Amino acid sequence: MSLTDYRVLAGPEGYLPPAAATQGITLPEKGGALVEGKVVLGTYAMEQIAEKLLNAKNPVFFPGPLLLWAWKEGVAEKAKALKEMAEAAGAKIIPMPDYRPKYPMINPDIEINPNHPNLTIWHNKIDVCVFAGVHCHYANVALKIIRGGTDCYTIALCGEAGHEDAMISLRDVGLSELQQLTEIIKQKKEGAK
Amino acid sequence: MSNKIITPVEEFAHLLPQEYKDLVAKGPFFESKGVEDLGTFKEIIEEHPHCAGCGVALGVRLASAALPAPEDTLIIGTPGCSFFGLAQTAVNYATSAFGNQNAVASGLKRMLQVRYPDRHKDVVVLVGDGGIADIGLDLTLHSWFRREKITTIMVDNEVYGNTGGQESGMSSQGKILNMAPTGKKFPKVPVFEIAKISGCVYAVRVTVASPRKVGQAVRNAIILAREVGPTYVQIYTPCPTNLKFPPDQTIKVARDAEKDYYAYEEFITPEAEEYLKKSR
Amino acid sequence: MIEQTVVDPRHLFFDAPKETEFITGSEAVREAIRRANVDMAISYPITPQSESMHLVGDLFAEGYIKEYFRGENEFAVMSSVAGAAMGGVRVFTATGGPGTLRAFENFSTWAGARLPIVCAFMTRGVNSPLTIQPDTIEMASMLDTGIMMLHAETAQDLHDMILRAFMIAEKTDVHIPVGVFVDGFFVTHTRDKVDIAPKNIKLPPYNPYSAPVPVMDMENVPFRQMRDPFVMKSNFISYAAHASWQQEVLAAAERSRKYIDQYLGGLIETENQDAEIMLVTSGTAVSQSREAMAMARAEGLNVGLVKIKSIRPFPEEEIKKIARNAKAVIVPEFNRVGWLAREIKSVVEDTTKVVAGPRVFGGMTMPPELILDEIRRCSV
Numbered sequence: 096m097s098l099t100d101y102r103v104l105a106g107p108e109g110y111l112p113p114a115a116a117t118q119g120i121t122l123p124e125k126g127g128a129l130v131e132g133k134v135v136l137g138t139y140a141m142e143q144i145a146e147k148l149l150n151a152k153n154p155v156f157f158p159g160p161l162l163l164w165a166w167k168e169g170v171a172e173k174a175k176a177l178k179e180m181a182e183a184a185g186a187k188i189i190p191m192p193d194y195r196p197k198y199p200m201i202n203p204d205i206e207i208n209p210n211h212p213n214l215t216i217w218h219n220k221i222d223v224c225v226f227a228g229v230h231c232h233y234a235n236v237a238l239k240i241i242r243g244g245t246d247c248y249t250i251a252l253c254g255e256a257g258h259e260d261a262m263i264s265l266r267d268v269g270l271s272e273l274q275q276l277t278e279i280i281k282q283k284k285e286g287a288k
Numbered sequence: 289m290s291n292k293i294i295t296p297v298e299e300f301a302h303l304l305p306q307e308y309k310d311l312v313a314k315g316p317f318f319e320s321k322g323v324e325d326l327g328t329f330k331e332i333i334e335e336h337p338h339c340a341g342c343g344v345a346l347g348v349r350l351a352s353a354a355l356p357a358p359e360d361t362l363i364i365g366t367p368g369c370s371f372f373g374l375a376q377t378a379v380n381y382a383t384s385a386f387g388n389q390n391a392v393a394s395g396l397k398r399m400l401q402v403r404y405p406d407r408h409k410d411v412v413v414l415v416g417d418g419g420i421a422d423i424g425l426d427l428t429l430h431s432w433f434r435r436e437k438i439t440t441i442m443v444d445n446e447v448y449g450n451t452g453g454q455e456s457g458m459s460s461q462g463k464i465l466n467m468a469p470t471g472k473k474f475p476k477v478p479v480f481e482i483a484k485i486s487g488c489v490y491a492v493r494v495t496v497a498s499p500r501k502v503g504q505a506v507r508n509a510i511i512l513a514r515e516v517g518p519t520y521v522q523i524y525t526p527c528p529t530n531l532k533f534p535p536d537q538t539i540k541v542a543r544d545a546e547k548d549y550y551a552y553e554e555f556i557t558p559e560a561e562e563y564l565k566k567s568r
Numbered sequence: 569m570i571e572q573t574v575v576d577p578r579h580l581f582f583d584a585p586k587e588t589e590f591i592t593g594s595e596a597v598r599e600a601i602r603r604a605n606v607d608m609a610i611s612y613p614i615t616p617q618s619e620s621m622h623l624v625g626d627l628f629a630e631g632y633i634k635e636y637f638r639g640e641n642e643f644a645v646m647s648s649v650a651g652a653a654m655g656g657v658r659v660f661t662a663t664g665g666p667g668t669l670r671a672f673e674n675f676s677t678w679a680g681a682r683l684p685i686v687c688a689f690m691t692r693g694v695n696s697p698l699t700i701q702p703d704t705i706e707m708a709s710m711l712d713t714g715i716m717m718l719h720a721e722t723a724q725d726l727h728d729m730i731l732r733a734f735m736i737a738e739k740t741d742v743h744i745p746v747g748v749f750v751d752g753f754f755v756t757h758t759r760d761k762v763d764i765a766p767k768n769i770k771l772p773p774y775n776p777y778s779a780p781v782p783v784m785d786m787e788n789v790p791f792r793q794m795r796d797p798f799v800m801k802s803n804f805i806s807y808a809a810h811a812s813w814q815q816e817v818l819a820a821a822e823r824s825r826k827y828i829d830q831y832l833g834g835l836i837e838t839e840n841q842d843a844e845i846m847l848v849t850s851g852t853a854v855s856q857s858r859e860a861m862a863m864a865r866a867e868g869l870n871v872g873l874v875k876i877k878s879i880r881p882f883p884e885e886e887i888k889k890i891a892r893n894a895k896a897v898i899v900p901e902f903n904r905v906g907w908l909a910r911e912i913k914s915v916v917e918d919t920t921k922v923v924a925g926p927r928v929f930g931g932m933t934m935p936p937e938l939i940l941d942e943i944r945r946c947s948v
Contacts, residue, residue: 111808111811114816114819114822116818116820117818121826122741122823158300160790161789162300163296163297163300163789163790164292164293164294164296164297164789164791165292165295165296166292166293166788167292167788171298174297174298177299178299188303190300190303192790192792194782194793194797195376195792195797196794196798196799196801196806196809198335198376199335199337202305206305209809210797210805210806210809211808211809214805230779231780232743232780232816233780235812235816236809236813239816240808240809243808244808255740255778256739260819293786293788293791360786361786362784362786364651375797375798377792378791379786379791380782380785380793380795382681382796384650384681384796385673385677388643388644388650391643391644391647391648391651392650392651392654394651395654395659396652396654396784398608399651399657402634402635402657403656403657404785409785426640426641426644427640427644434637
């Protein structure tokens with residue numbers, strides 16, 4: 096298999112799946128997005144996200160620290176927009192409050208931790224999840240573990256350059272992108288009725 | 289810090305785990321809490337994997353409770369027993385390589401002064417005896433020689449605990465330990481004495497049997513480090529696991545040491561004394 | 569200090585008018601740092617690096633850098649640099665040879681902590697026996713620390729690579745340290761023409777809040793954070809977390825390839841790339857190889873040259889392709905072990921094509937005739 100034949104698909108991929116970036120998957124330029132390892136237009140990726148969320152049995156949003164605390168201007172608005180999106184998608188919300196290996200253990204009912212995100216996904220039988228507001232390094236650490244050990248379909252709404260290790264990844268996501276995606280979800284939901 | 293970083297966004301506040309709700313509602317941030325208030329506020333470290341009766345865990349708990357401004361405190365640690373509880377601290381904490389804590393703290397402190405010239409960011413080194421007195425001794429001393437404005441706290445359990453009970457430079461002479469199969473051949477490294485002549489403006493030797501004194505020393509040390517110079521607090525934190533005493537005897541062991549070779553002592557320069565008076 | 573204007577990096581690198589100065593490699597470092605908007609530099613003496621960091625110290629005195637001091641040894645310096653970088657600023661330091669090895673533990677620690685530190689390595693031999701002379705042996709030790717490694721051929725390269733390294737290192741999706749390696753003395757202590765942008769422009773400042781890990785300042789979230797977490801329990805969860813973290817550091821280096829393309833024009837440069845015999849090397853060995861190539865081509869031999877600019881990430885595909893079409897791949901090096909030849913052998917399809925040498929070390933220069941001899945042997 097040549098490197099570029101690699102696809103970022105829902106797992107469980109195996110004992111220790113590789114970082115997608117080392118398999119020839121590259122991040123998109125501005126305006127682009129990744130769907131299962133292929134660079135596509137951001138708008139197309141949003142459509143795919145909406146499909147995945149609306150067809151999920153138990154979709155869950157994982158807001159990270161960057162969206163849990165009102166630490167700088169604009170966060171409250173983004174948090175509100177993310178919550179609206181989750182509601183539109185009929186998804187639950189489980190926070191990732193921090194990144195430390197927590198002692199003695201997390202409560203997988205109510206929180207997710209990047210060092211062992213699989214525990215929360217298994218425990219709650221989550222089939223589609225959305226990362227938002229998680230620092231990129233920790234998102235990537237978690238996304239690989241999820242792909243390795245679970246069958247959960249991962250979506251990353253990234254404010255920076257995006258994530259090869261998610262099945263669908265947007266980049267440069269700000270308030271307007273969050274609202275745009277929510278609109279697409281709502282429209283698709285209406286259309287399905 | 290601004291209180292914004294401990295202000296949950298409205299949408300998700302109800303979803304935070306209880307410990308965060310408690311930290312927000314009754315944590316030590318922006319309120320003057322101290323050792324004497326323990327039990328009345330949400331501490332920045334609670335659950336930890338230290339052994340039962342661990343003196344280090346107690347030392348770390350007391351030091352954490354005594355931080356004068358946890359909302360602007362950054363703790364630098366090093367590998368060893370001391371970081372088990374600290375890894376759970378509700379402030380910024382880092383360890384990088386064994387023994388390099390005072391050098392890391394030097395770089396961090398200077399840059400926080402550059403980034404926040406009008407504010408005090410308290411950089412506190414909180415590590416064990418091996419990290420300070422053995423592998424990191426030169427880095428500790430040079431940070432003092434350079435007059436870095438950081439506080440160094442040693443939780444002295446007189447042994448390498450995390451690696452399984454080996455002799456450290458701070459072990460008592462004659463003690464039989466791993467790597468000292470016929471007993472340690474030289475006395476404790478006199479870090480406290482060295483601190484007095486190496487640039488520290490304030491140094492205290494104390495044990496966990498005197499928690500109020502620990503609290504006072506840590507608080508003074510951090511306040512003095514803001515403007516006057518480097519400070520040092522050496523806390524005896526006995527280790528039941530490796531020094532082989534029952535875990536309910538930790539305080540007794542520390543108290544006995546206080547009467548013997550670990551008597552309370554405070555060193556303070558006139559300039560530091562003046563500063564403390566003014567700041568009270 | 570003269571007033572400096574922040575400009576787009578591409579303007580500083582490509583569009584701004586350049587003046588040619590005849591300066592040493594060490595001075596080229598100073599001129600790079602003058603324009604790099606560095607917050608802090610920390611120094612410690614070691615030959616042949618010392619002069620560079622003296623000159624950086626002069627920049628501090630002139631007001632171009634906010635903080636500068638001499639640390640107590642290289643391990644401490646690299647630790648202080650780490651602490652500064654955790655505090656959310658742009659930092660620079662330099663070392664070489666034994667200093668590199670003294671500081672060694674820090675480099676993988678930097679990479680693991682995703683610190684975008686730029687460090688110059690003025691390479692020299694390591695003990696024993698004691699030597700201060702040029703040698704690239706320390707690079708063999710650095711290959712698997714997780715840091716990026718660029719290798720300069722000339723003072724111009726050194727200047728350009730340092731400036732561009734900051735921009736590459738600080739990309740959110742990269743955000744790992746970059747080592748800019750240069751052969752000590754041969755470049756640092758000789759004069760060469762270097763094209764330099766005006767003094768009154770500089771790079772944009774580092775933005776700590778786009779970093780892939782939270783900066784340590786108690787001003788951002790999560791306030792509850794362990795910056796270098798230990799994932800050291802004896803259970804599969806800990807192993808998996810550590811493994812995924814390590815993979816992410818590797819992935820970060822992979823992502824740097826496109827930025828190396830953008831800022832440095834690729835991981836390699838080639839001359840006569842379809843030639844029968846290819847000289848493939850890095851650092852100043854490229855200069856001798858270029859001379860040898862000219863001599864060989866004057867004799868009618870079909871020889872080309874590959875200059876490897878990035879050792880980590882390594883240009884696997886580029887080298888593989890070039891080696892496929894060549895009859896022989898000759899790898900001249902300034903060290904005893906031939907680490908570059910090993911790297912090349914690990915990526916080409918037919919390793920018997922790789923000639924691991926000529927090699928000189930201990931401070932020797934490399935006469936182009938040594939390389940020419942190898943070319944002639946391969947041409948028979």
